[in-house]
């Protein structure tokens with residue numbers, strides 16, 4: 531049987547929002563089985579809260595932002611990626627500002643925080659979303675697609691006209707496993723270009739961005755003195771983002787995800803397109819150990 535999991539104990543951290551530049555306190559609290567992933571804005575009157583849901587995404591310009599019940603929470607994707615990567619089903623996420631802290635621009639600080647207290651199995655089977663037929667969305671030359679697969683497999687291709695990105699691997703194929711997520715994906719940082727910084731700041735974005743929480747490139751090369759964490763850190767970060775964006779359903783997927791130049795907006799469109807077609811998916815649980823496919827076991831272990 532594959533059970534739902536939550537945290538063993540609450541954990542706390544504090545950091546700056548990438549876009550607003552404000553300090554935010556973040557507490558992750560254990561939640562009962564079948565609660566899902568819930569955000570709560572504890573700085574607002576009556577502390578409004580809401581469950582993650584793909585149709586609650588209201589802004590995907592530079593991050594994934596959610597809004598419901600009068601509460602907005604931005605830059606959710608790296609925290610959600612860590613929750614997807616570690617297979618956390620139920621969690622109450624409390625924050626006292628409009629944006630999840632950017633930390634070091636990757637999911638690793640959230641992974642360490644959660645691994646520090648560990649997970650607790652709960653007395654309810656994990657509920658998967660099993661893709662039954664292909665679903666595809668396109669936007670210009672960009673596309674993203676789900677195909678049926680009894681496990682979780684990710685394929686991602688990027689194509690940037692930039693020397694640093696062209697030297698780096700631009701494609702990644704992986705059969706998702708928790709160990710590989712922690713080792714190979716979670717440390718990949720967000721990235722951006724110097725030429726965009728002025729434009730972003732004029733629009734009130736990236737105000738908290740520094741070389742400590744993003745890979746920044748000029749016209750030719752990476753400006754961060756320490757260089758890259760992985761030779762193919764860029765495409766790995768796109769996979770990290772996709773894992774977070776696709777966890778906005780609040781449930782792990784049994785699917786193959788294949789994408790070309792996709793981003794937060796297209797990832798969300800794909801998830802909404804899947805959820806909107808009831809004949810394209812079904813709920814699945816594994817209640818007998820011997821019926822769990824190996825690829826599913828690797829993601830849940």
Ligand SMILES: [Zn+2]
Nearest residue numbers: 607608720771
């Ligand atoms: Zn990101």
